[in-house]
Amino acid sequence: DVQLVESGGGLVQPGRSLRLSCTASGFTFGDYSMAWVRQAPGKGLEWVAFIRSTIYGATPESAASLEDRFTISRDDSRGIAYLQMNNLKIDDTGLYYCVREVEGAGEYWGQGTLVTVSS
């Protein structure tokens, strides 16, 4: 079975950094594009970033509004996708989901890891 397990969330002060991890199992990790999607409390979904599969160069893209602070990466040897988040702001608070894509759509989702940015 496909499993995606996020970790690394927690309470962090504004301006600090955090790195989220998504540990994948049950499929050949390098064959798939991976993404991060977030959801602020009581709000809608927000696309954060994706990284192409290895055969497509593992090239990353982030949302334009976040690309100066958020970076996605992957380690195919360990089956892990990362989201490096720098200079965190209060508005970055939310549940961060790891997603395995099919044709650019989120086919499998983890349960999410909660990030709270507060002083």
Place this chain on the structure above:
Amino acid sequence: EIVLTQSPATLSLSPGERVTLSCRASQSVSRHLAWYQQKPGQVPRLLIYDAFKRATGIPVRFSGSGSGTDFTLTISSLEPEDFAVYYCQQRDIRGTFGPGTKIDIK
């Protein structure tokens, strides 16, 4: 950034009714449009990708259509478990989600 607009924001319907949800993109996304369902406290569930392809295990009452800038999700006959929020998403250029349409029970 491509902006997605969904209409209506809320629908109040009864089980058995047919419903059509709209998603409009600020510029063409070809067929790179997906639809999701999310219930309170749950992870989003992929319903449709590439505008019209049903995801694995999705009932046939869900169907998608459209291309370019205008897309629809149709539920042919609402079941009690279909009352939820529905989001569209494009991944033609980077990615964006629409604001969602909530279907609640009339």
